[in-house]
Amino acid sequence: MSALSPGNAALNSGLTAAMAVLHRLDDMGLTAKGIDVRGGRPVVQIEPPPIHSFVRGAMRRRERRGNALHVVIAAPFHGVQIEWDAVRPIGEPEPA
DSSP, X not given: OOOOOHHHHHHHHHHHHHHHHHHHHHHTTOOEEEXXXXXXXXXXXXXXXXXXXXXXXXXXXXXXXXXXXXXEEEEEETTEEEEEEEEXXXXXXXXX
16 A cells, blocks of 8 residues: 555644544533534534533634524534534523
8 A cells, every 4th residue: 555645644744633532522422513624623613512521612703694693612622623514593691
């Protein structure tokens, strides 16, 4: 078997890291919704974790859609970035 081209090697590395994280997330009861390995660090989209979860993230993007505020939260996790959406009606206080 020949060596992978640099682009394919980068994708292979990203997929390997993402697969390892999928197993860790599954062990912790979290559900993945998607994986993006196109950039430098793989991104795994997950269902929102419970409020008092071990995962803490920072706001990556915030936008208003109608009467709701959509926030994307991101956190580094074992070599990849995990992200999840938090949606709440405008005017509703943030959870503690």
